[in-house]
Amino acid sequence: MMPMSEQIRRMRQQFPAFEVVFNGGWHVVWEGPLRPLARTYWVRVNAVEPRQIDNLRVLGTCGAHVTLVAPELELTSDFAPGESTPHLYWNQNTPTKSRLCLFDPATEEWTRDMALADTIIPWTIDWLASYEGWRATGIWTGGGRHPVVAR
């Protein structure tokens, strides 16, 4: 597992505009700008190390997740009537704070050994480019898969 201090170092090196806005040791939050195409997005990156507190093992969801800070996540496209933005971990309470689906956990595309700066952030760039394309055309061209959800 890559230590959080190393994650912070690599983030600072590759994405210096990202700031650590919370550092709880085992839980770190960054915020910063990405401009995949021609619009700047501010994103929040949460990274959580698994912790053992007494008898409880505390796990962060997927270890790392990203939400959009500004501009607010748009949930629809004029070009895809009736559809919602694809590839989100849907937040029922606050949909605009839904987490971006960046990698497939089933195939271990991301593990805690990997640097966020080399994986999660570049994948966020890809996600945002796909999202802009979807909003402009109604077609998500960036690929991906959806889990089979029992309803």
Added chain:
Amino acid sequence: MKHLQSLSPPLAEPLDALLADIAIRVQLSESNYNKAVARFHAIQEYIQREDSPLHDLVTLVHAQGSMAIGATISSKLENDEFDIDLIATLDLPPDTPPHRMLDLLEEAIAGEPGSRYYGKTTRCTRCIQVQYADGMHLDVTPMVRIETMPEKCGYIYHAPKSHATDDDTKIVANPWGFAQHFIEHTPKDVLFEAAFMARAREFEAAHLLVEAQAEVEQVPEQEPMHAKSMAVIALQLLKRYRNVRYDKRDVRCPPSVMMAKVVADNAGHTGTLSEELLLQANQLRGVLQEAQDRGHTVIVANPTCAPDVFTDRWPGTLTAQQVFIGDLDEFIEKLQQLRGDVDLVQMQATLATMFGERATIEAVKQFNERTGQQIVYGQSRHTPGSGRIVLPTAAEVAALGVAAVPGVVRATPKHTHFGDEPCA
């Protein structure tokens, strides 16, 4: 992780890529260009046939206007209709009455009932227009050489009616000289040319099925028609914008040749397509505003033939001039917005108002497909720091050693977007 250090390729900015893709969609395709050249040769041969009134009197036929400088665009917004301009230099006395000059050319082209172009021609005030079923028009303008003036300079003839009127006149012109001037003053950049040509060919390859069914005619060996300078693409886009603005106006529109002259005067000073377009729009606006401020209509003449005035039929009035200045103000404002912090949705909406919906929506769709394919095939790359995705670079440009944007570029590891089914 692979690091690539490189120079900036052309069309690396989303806006530049979209502008190029819009230009590709409104310009004459390679197959239509070949068709136009074949038709030009066919007409040239036909008007010299033995029973033609111009038999042995045609000394030269050459392209003029946008065809001669590689800037032809569709004359309609939603259909691919192209007007190709030709000059037929005739060995006739320069004082031949203008209406008679057009009579002779009309007879030579239209021929007898049942002949090749019969029923497919229209007599215009200065040319004979041949219409083809696919929407292409060939405008053939008769010219008589003025031996005392520079190469290929001559008279063209203006006759609004098929009989003599007081409006009949002959005008000194040198379209060939201007085309050479334009080409010399809009030098090509190897990298831009390669990038644009690759995109144009990719687009046309995708339309191969349509082209295969089209009329196939052999043409002589020629320069690749998509080998264009950034200034030519800027001119095409400015002309397209003019066509959009004047589509519903029942007035004469600003002449392409005037716009071409201004573009040639200011070409070669910018690094990107959007910069070039902005500069050219500002320069054009400046030329018109200067005349407006002095209280007269603009006069733009052929630099290779002073009596050849490109603005002889437009603007005509200060009001007409002001209308186009207003159009250019709006164009400049929109282009400046597009060069700022805008997303693809806003870019598409704005570009559609400037260049038409069909071309813009198609260009954005292809842009989205290209970007997505990179991600799906694990070929995505990004620039640390800015968080830019590196747009796909055509193989032809990569082969010239320019693979990405300035600074360090990193390959993005392949990944799969995952997630819940979105809740409706």
